[in-house]
Amino acid sequence: MPHQTHPLLSNRPFTEKGKVVSAQEAVNLIRDGDAVATGGFVGIGFAEHLAVALEERFMTTGQPRNLTLMYAAGQGDGKTRGLNHLGHEGLVARVIGGHWGLVPKLQKLAIEGRIQAWNLPQGVISHLFRDIAAGKPGTLSRVGLGTFVDPRLGGGRINDVSTEERVSLLPIDGEEYLFYKALPLQVALLRGTTADTLGNISMEREALIMESLAIATAVHNSGGLVIVQVERLAKRGSLPPQSVRIPGILVDCVVVCDDPEHHWQTFGTRYNPAYSGEIKAPMATPEPIPLSARKIIARRAAFELKPNSVVNLGIGMPEGVGPVASEERVLELMTLTAEPGVIGGLPASGLNFGAALNVQAIIDQPAQFDFYDGGGLDIAFLGMAQVDGQGNVNVSKFGPRLAGAGGFINISQNARRVVFMGTFVAALEELAIVDGEVRLAEGGVKKFVASVEHRTFSGALAAAESKPVLYVTERCVFRLTAEGLVLEEIAPGVDLERDVLALMDFKPLMPVPPRLMDARIFREEAMGLREHLLDQPLAQRFTFDAAEEVFFINFENLKVSTQADIDTIRETVEAWLTPLQRKVYAIVNYDHFRIDEDLLGVYTEMVSDLEARFYSKVTRYTTSVFLRMKLGDALEARSVAAHIYESAEEARAHLKP
Structure with a gap:
């Protein structure tokens, strides 16, 4: 599809010497109405220095205005950094994002209907960048069917002012697919480690590669402007060719960040060479986690692990599976992965999420989602905020709070087995273990509801494909069937009527009385999980x-x-x-x-x-x-x-x- 070239690039005027510019000079090239694509995952690979410069330009001059912003993974710290710098009415008019939970300033504009906004699956957007680069009209995928992204359930729209159809249903040979429409991109804001004067970019100190090459190619081939923030400059021809992640033919502006505060490796860590694979760090044996609702849930979920599995751990409650697996000496029996491209090692958490210690490989995000979407994951452990009787799960929107789906839809729809994890009710944890039995406090907001507010996972689609799905809480365990949720296990000390059924908006199936959860889960000592898995x-x-x-x-x-x-x-x-x-x-x-x-x-x-x-x-x-x-x-x-x-x-x- 032909695109109009950026007027400042009509003859690609940036010579070798002219590619190295200041952040202000680079962002001054962004015009009103441009479509801007940004790379990053939380804070990893995000061009903070460029975002700060763009915000300063807008706050000082009122320009540029009415930008379209497109990004795949959540890029922010939940406060002021990352894409929160762009959260000003007038600066952006339209946002297509994969995850919104870390960008409250953009989230507020979207919820209040002051910008047009869509939430699409993270993996789909990463593939869409690649398809825009190849000149394709869009991305065809089954990812999103039966969820809020399906045009029959909203098409990913966040508010009523977002009237444009970005997702359409496209049957092929009797199979349903979703078609995600491409759009031309005029600006890329990316980050690397080293640039030579030709614009070749390496990423040796970065924890992730992300979709940087796909974005750069998409913007270049749309006739746009590719700006890359780096830490340092090298002489032309001095970078090893195999270390170049973005070739200079795609790069128009190189900005050397002169403020170290704007080039942290992650939003939680200035720099850790083990995250970028430059060294292998000694793996300290973690202190055992105190016995709590979180640990009980993680322990029960860990019983679903199998040796030689490829595993994805989601953020939040599922992060507990890693420490439990470490305590039980089973980490080396499987390969942990994270959606932005890390394979092996131990995934980090919090504002370091996306990075990992002692990885086996770091690949780009579109390739990782190729692996995920094609069924490469043996099992995924994911969070759950709301569940209904059909097994649908909501993690993306609750009233005025917009978290977004991130990679959740790709992962949950395509992993061979899925374990959803969460407390049974939403409440401050008040739980005690007495003689191996659970003692629960009363109250809490129901999470097992008649109908989820936002459908991030389709129970019906999973049941039709006979996908094994479990829902693990601290007091009971459910399994998905074609008829709905079956209550299979209950914690010792939990009263079925008072502590479970009375706190649900639907009655689960119970063809037989639920069996007791494994007693080892509720004891202080190790469970012997390694022996269990290898038996x-x-x-x-x-x-x-x-x-x-x-x-x-x-x-x-x-x-x-x-x-x-x-x-x-x-x-x-x-x-x-x-x-x-x-x-x-x-x-x-x-x-x-x-x-x-x-x-x-x-x-x-x-x-x-x-x-x-x-x-x-x-x-x-x-x-x-x-x-x-x-x-x-x-x-x-x-x-x-x-x-x-x-x-x-x-x-x-x-x-x-």
Whole structure:
């Protein structure tokens, strides 16, 4: 789609030397009515210096006026920083944002109907930047169906003065999709670490990459002006090509920030090299969280974790899952992610949210939402403010308060499993645990309501897709079904009628009496979650590859503590191999295997007997030097081949002649 070039850029007059300008010179190029795109996540990657300069220009001269503002993630501190600098009537006339909770000044203008305003899913906006860059008419997605973004439920409009249709329903081959309309963008306000004089931008000290390249390309290809705030300037050609995140051909103005207060790494931290992946920081063992409603909810939710899962933790209540997982020594069993692009490590919280310590990778936000939207997340833990009987969830709007959806819609709609977390009623926490039972205070505002005020998650859509969804509170747990919410669990000490049903606007389904929540959740000591997650049934630990004639035995994390355990192993091997009526090769994984000392002799006698009867040759492996020595000596005493290898590859390589 053709766009009119910014008049000041008709011949791209900015020479190499002329690209480096002051913040005031850069924002003076912004015209009345321009559409401005900003990058950032909370405070990460946000061009604070440019926003301050733009606000000062408007407050001094009254210009520019009637800007359109478009941004994906929330960019603010909930007070005065970030996009709050643009929260002046007259400066902006129209805002398309992914999250509004951190920008109260813009939020007030939207709620009062003094600007046109839309709330669209964060991931959709990040993809829309990319599609505008490619000259496409918009973004086609299933994200948002059945929520307030669906045009049948409001189309993402925040107020009545926002009459333009930004989202439309577009059926394709019998499937419903939403089409999000593109718009030309005239200005980009972005941030990096280093710029050379050609305008090439690197981000080595940034905690995130965000959608900076997509925005820069979208604005450049719309004929607009790309302004980038950086910390420092380098000579042309001195940046390693692979470190350049925004190439200079897209950049018109480089502004070196001369005020360190306007270039914090996050709005909570001036600079932490571990957030930008420049170092690996020692991970301190956190102090155990006091037993509270928040911890009870996080503990119950943590039981939904599975080893080797890819996980997203939302902000607020879900943040508690991280510390609980750390206390229970299960963090290394899974990969935590956050929507702006971090993979692995430990996500930060508060005004550092979006960053993470000791990450495996930092990718751009559109790519992260490609992964999320395509079903890459195994499980997501998200907050809930209101829930109704159909399983719909509201986290985006409550009366005059506009939080916005952020990445919630993308994540909740596309994760394979979802756990919503929140207190049962909205009230100051007054909860006590007495002898493992919950004691609750009376009162509180109902959160389980007849109909949610704003639909941020569609229970009907999730139920139609048979998505596993749980709703975890400190006093009970619900599960989503096609018929509605089923009350499945209740906390010990909680009265079903008084503490649950009387405080709901609908009656949940209860085909059977709810069972008690796991008693370990309500005790001070650790729950033993690691052992619980790694406890694989014995029947699933044996496989036979008929083509290779190899019998695999996986004893990883198995604990043998009774004679019955040994008898069960013997009987299971016999059941597998006796019908074959021939000997086979065998490989045994002993990683993290544990056995009581007084059972070692009996166990190795059983192993010797099985080897004589069923194995033509057997190899074993474990990464534990101690176990290799201990088990090797015991096997050798039984005249069994005692060499135990360090890896599965070595064990396989030495299995057959």
